[in-house]
Amino acid sequence: xxxxxxxxxxxxxxxxxxxxxxxxxxxxxxxxxxxxxxxxxxxxxxxxxxxxxxxxxxxxxxxxxxxxxxxxxxxxxxxxxxxxxxxxxxxxxxxxxxxxxxxxxxxxxxxxxxxxxxxxxxxxxxxxxxxxxxxxxxxxxxxxxxxxxxxxxxxxxxxxxxxxxxxxxxxxxxxxxxxxxxxxxxxxxxxxxxxxxxxxxxxxxxxxxxxxxxxxxxxxxxxxxxxxxxxxxxxxxxxxxxxxxxxxxxxxxxxxxxxxxxxxxxxxxxxxxxxxxxxxxxxxxxxxxxxxxxxxxxxxxxxxxxxxxxxxxxxxxxxxxxxxxxxxxxxxxxxxxxxxxxxxxxxxxxxxxxxxxxxxxxxxxxxxxxxxxxxxxxxxxxxxxxxxxxxxxxxxxxxxxxxxxxxxxxxxxxxxxxxxxxxxxxxxxxxxxxxxxxxxxxxxxxxxxxxxxxx
Amino acid sequence: xxxxxxxxxxxxxxxxxxxxxxxxxxxxxxxxxxxxxxxxxxxxxxxxxxxxxxxxxxxxxxxxxxxxxxxxxxxxxxxxxxxxxxxxxxxxxxxxxxxxxxxxxxxxxxxxxxxxxxxxxxxxxxxxxxxxxxxxxxxxxxxxxxxxxxxxxxxxxxxxxxxxxxxxxxxxxxxxxxxxxxxxxxxxxxxxxxxxxxxxxxxxxxxxxxxxxxxxxxxxxxxxxxxxxxxxxxxxxxxxxxxxxxxxxxxxxxxxxxxxxxxxxxxxxxxxxxxxxxxxxxxxxxxxxxxxxxxxxxxxxxxxxxxxxxxxxxxxxxxxxxxxxxxxxxxxxxxxxxxxxxxxxxxxxxxxxxxxxxxxxxxxxxxxxxxxxxxxxxxxxxxxxxxxxxxxxxxxxxxxxxxxxxxxxxxxxxxxxxxxxxxxxxxxxxxxxxxxxxxxxxxxxxxxxxxxxxx
Numbered sequence: 001x002x003x004x005x006x007x008x009x010x011x012x013x014x015x016x017x018x019x020x021x022x023x024x025x026x027x028x029x030x031x032x033x034x035x036x037x038x039x040x041x042x043x044x045x046x047x048x049x050x051x052x053x054x055x056x057x058x059x060x061x062x063x064x065x066x067x068x069x070x071x072x073x074x075x076x077x078x079x080x081x082x083x084x085x086x087x088x089x090x091x092x093x094x095x096x097x098x099x100x101x102x103x104x105x106x107x108x109x110x111x112x113x114x115x116x117x118x119x120x121x122x123x124x125x126x127x128x129x130x131x132x133x134x135x136x137x138x139x140x141x142x143x144x145x146x147x148x149x150x151x152x153x154x155x156x157x158x159x160x161x162x163x164x165x166x167x168x169x170x171x172x173x174x175x176x177x178x179x180x181x182x183x184x185x186x187x188x189x190x191x192x193x194x195x196x197x198x199x200x201x202x203x204x205x206x207x208x209x210x211x212x213x214x215x216x217x218x219x220x221x222x223x224x225x226x227x228x229x230x231x232x233x234x235x236x237x238x239x240x241x242x243x244x245x246x247x248x249x250x251x252x253x254x255x256x257x258x259x260x261x262x263x264x265x266x267x268x269x270x271x272x273x274x275x276x277x278x279x280x281x282x283x284x285x286x287x288x289x290x291x292x293x294x295x296x297x298x299x300x301x302x303x304x305x306x307x308x309x310x311x312x313x314x315x316x317x318x319x320x321x322x323x324x325x326x327x328x329x330x331x332x333x334x335x336x337x338x339x340x341x342x343x344x345x346x347x348x349x350x351x352x353x354x355x356x357x358x359x360x361x362x363x364x365x366x367x368x369x370x371x372x373x374x375x376x377x378x379x380x381x382x383x384x385x386x387x388x389x390x391x392x393x394x395x396x397x398x399x400x401x402x403x404x405x406x407x408x409x410x411x412x413x414x415x416x417x418x419x420x421x422x423x424x425x426x427x428x429x430x431x432x433x434x435x436x437x438x439x440x441x442x443x444x445x446x447x448x449x450x451x452x453x454x455x
Numbered sequence: 456x457x458x459x460x461x462x463x464x465x466x467x468x469x470x471x472x473x474x475x476x477x478x479x480x481x482x483x484x485x486x487x488x489x490x491x492x493x494x495x496x497x498x499x500x501x502x503x504x505x506x507x508x509x510x511x512x513x514x515x516x517x518x519x520x521x522x523x524x525x526x527x528x529x530x531x532x533x534x535x536x537x538x539x540x541x542x543x544x545x546x547x548x549x550x551x552x553x554x555x556x557x558x559x560x561x562x563x564x565x566x567x568x569x570x571x572x573x574x575x576x577x578x579x580x581x582x583x584x585x586x587x588x589x590x591x592x593x594x595x596x597x598x599x600x601x602x603x604x605x606x607x608x609x610x611x612x613x614x615x616x617x618x619x620x621x622x623x624x625x626x627x628x629x630x631x632x633x634x635x636x637x638x639x640x641x642x643x644x645x646x647x648x649x650x651x652x653x654x655x656x657x658x659x660x661x662x663x664x665x666x667x668x669x670x671x672x673x674x675x676x677x678x679x680x681x682x683x684x685x686x687x688x689x690x691x692x693x694x695x696x697x698x699x700x701x702x703x704x705x706x707x708x709x710x711x712x713x714x715x716x717x718x719x720x721x722x723x724x725x726x727x728x729x730x731x732x733x734x735x736x737x738x739x740x741x742x743x744x745x746x747x748x749x750x751x752x753x754x755x756x757x758x759x760x761x762x763x764x765x766x767x768x769x770x771x772x773x774x775x776x777x778x779x780x781x782x783x784x785x786x787x788x789x790x791x792x793x794x795x796x797x798x799x800x801x802x803x804x805x806x807x808x809x810x811x812x813x814x815x816x817x818x819x820x821x822x823x824x825x826x827x828x829x830x831x832x833x834x835x836x837x838x839x840x841x842x843x844x845x846x847x848x849x850x851x852x853x854x855x856x857x858x859x860x861x862x863x864x865x866x867x868x869x870x871x872x873x874x875x876x877x878x879x880x881x882x883x884x885x886x887x888x889x890x891x892x893x894x895x896x897x898x899x900x901x902x903x904x905x906x907x908x909x910x
Contacts, residue, residue: 031613040652158486160836160892197495197887355810355867357837381615382812382867384839412810412837412867414888432652433869437615 056088071259092244117243291353348392360390363405511543526714547699572698746808803847815845818860
């Protein structure tokens with residue numbers, strides 16, 4: 001009896017929303033991308049011929065030209081560049097020396113993104129260790145004044161979805177400099193927001209508060225952090241920080257890259273899918289977020305290759321400046337608002353090119369329920385989790401300014417924070433099948449929403 | 456109304472089977488393994504100090520000693536070695552030269568496991584390409600006689616669960632030599648059972664039929680297979696195969712390694728968990744199946760560290776000779792049967808140390824339903840798929856000889872057949888968090904079954 005009831009309910013919950021045709025189209029899309037997908041090749045070209053590409057840099061400008069070409073090769077009906085003026089963080093030379101064990105040694109370290117270095121001059125000071133903000137607050141000011149604060153907060157490896165661990169730990173990267181400067185510190189060092197069992201330091205954006213000194217800020221990998229923690233348990237340790245890092249004085253003219261397939265029934269209704277083209281100035285920006293870019297381009301390619309003529313207009317967008325300003329995302333939303341465009345959905349892939357597990361949803365409950373009613377269609381492709389409220393940084397302004405419903409690809413999260421913002425974020429870390437499967441799931445979602453809408 | 460009904464049904468389906476305590480214990484187990492797990496360190500030692508370890512080899516003997524030590528260090532109440540006589544495949548020197556482009560060049564190739572080489576002498580013959588067995592059958596015998604058959608069958612990348620693609624393609628590795636020899640061929644080359652976008656050849660067991668010649672058999676990676684296919688489209692290609700591969704004449708005395716925690720309420724009821732200690736004689740046998748071994752040991756360690764006193768006896772088994780004989784698995788089942796042991800469940804991890812997604816179940820429907828009723832407990836750990844009928848090769852004899860219910864860890868399958876049986880199956884391909892999460896899920900399942908049984 002129970003199973004009959006369940007069957008009936010399952011039938012009621014699903015049969016009105018999709019049909020056999022959708023299931024077949026899901027299969028066609030996946031076959032096309034798994035067998036003939038070009039996203040992995042595109043990622044190889046982006047990462048190996050351009051490499052990392054921080055906003056405002058010559059590499060970012062090259063990536064724009066590459067993106068335009070790749071969109072055209074994918075078969076987009078129309079490709080254009082959308083202007084966005086972006087900040088430019090310049091790293092320059094940097095080093096960190098620690099006198100662990102009686103003499104100074106140079107360790108692997110990275111200046112935090114947007115940080116103000118030491119004008120390239122050595123800054124020598126004693127290190128004071130705190131595990132968290134509370135410990136820092138509890139210290140008398142003169143225990144901190146003139147010193148370098150080491151925020152030794154560990155990424156919570158017990159949290160299974162690693163983005164939760166990141167959300168928990170990233171406070172120290174963002175707020176560390178101000179908290180330390182408030183007590184008179186002259187610099188900070190952080191244990192990276194890293195799940196890695198290695199020594200790669202992780203960069204990423206930090207912030208300053210104009211009321212306090214802009215102190216230099218560097219990150220250490222987990223192994224060096226462990227050594228420093230141990231050494232500080234035995235006695236005082238001093239550091240010499242040297243960094244040319246600074247923000248360039250002027251914004252740089254840059255672009256989002258946009259490719260479009262015109263809808264055949266309701267071309268005024270637009271579905272956006274994207275990733276971000278900029279990266280940090282380390283590694284190759286493969287996982288963050290070359291993967292999302294080539295997946296967005298792949299959706300254009302696969303739809304064209306399959307001869308799909310979508311009801312709605314499909315726009316693939318390679319956003320510029322996600323990492324330190326979101327100027328591209330804002331420009332896209334501002335343009336959409338000023339033109340009074342009608343946006344049905346915006347989908348972003350910015351959590352790595354790993355095996356898809358879910359689709360995050362930022363939209364009213366009724367729309368979420370509609371997408372969840374397609375659950376059985378997605379299951380053969382490994383996608384089962386529709387519970388997370390996750391979109392993406394670049395599309396967030398679409399939601400706040402135009403109330404556009406957002407979706408975010410949720411890949412397996414276990415490896416992401418081993419690689420995020422490090423020199424180890426390279427092409428080799430991305431698996432071709434995982435990357436393609438993510439693109440397939442994104443294309444499937446877009447197809448469904450284009451066919452059936454969200455209301 | 457619908458949601459109320461669903462809620463009621465969900466309640467009926469779950470509340471009788473587990474409680475708050477189980478959910479808390481799931482959390483404790485996961486925390487212990489994610490924060491303090493030793494399996495990744497154990498895998499480093501096994502792969503980096505011993506490396507690959509084919510049955511019968513000196514390395515396999517070292518691995519037995521390592522396993523015994525690791526079980527003791529994990530805190531097992533009792534550790535012992537269970538004898539199993541195993542075959543020993545010896546590879547020796549091997550090379551394959553192809554005259555693609557007018558002159559012979561040496562390509563990356565591996566003799567198939569259990570194959571009979573050329574006694575180390577060069578075997579020169581023309582290559583005949585077939586895509587499948589039907590094409591071979593359709594050829595007249597004199598088109599095959601005296602030639603080397605190239606089975607150019609592609610792994611089906613459209614199948615999302617890659618073990619299905621493997622099951623489809625592996626016929627050519629297993630049955631290729633006999634099918635070719637039946638028509639008078641003097642050797643075979645196969646396109647590897649590989650999802651890889653690379654050139655690693657994959658070895659693995661082949662079989663001979665005593666009625667036909669035991670022809671030498673080698674595998675090529677996908678890139679060389681592509682080149683050979685192209686070259687054969689333009690004109691004849693010859694090969695020179697040279698291989699010392701052969702089975703050693705005598706079985707070698709070897710062992711399963713067993714570690715046990717004695718049950719406190721029903722010690723006569725046994726739950727087995729294992730992986731296999733042998734590997735092919737290439738790479739480091741990290742994914743296949745060092746991962747499963749260290750996960751089994753981790754379960755002992757974590758239970759002891761948490762002070763869990765299981766109702767049933769928990770036995771971790773490192774099986775010997777999964778790859779080419781299953782002598783260890785048979786010895787274990789034979790011993791259990793002869794002692795009239797009572798086995799509640801046998802669980803194997805032999806699909807890689809990747810993020811867990813499901814648990815395969817080989818047992819009567821009522822027992823499956825009981826495990827499926829715990830679904831909500833597993834979901835926070837990324838495990839949602841209980842639909843597959845998968846146990847493991849080493850525990851299969853437990854089912855066929857003792858009717859023991861089987862379970863198999865189902866990790867994400869996308870990367871497995873890039874690495875399987877290749878020189879690229881190294882420690883570096885295993886992620887620490889993914890490995891630990893798999894161990895945690897196995898420990899959780901074992902805990903539940905020990906507490907609540909399967910009936």
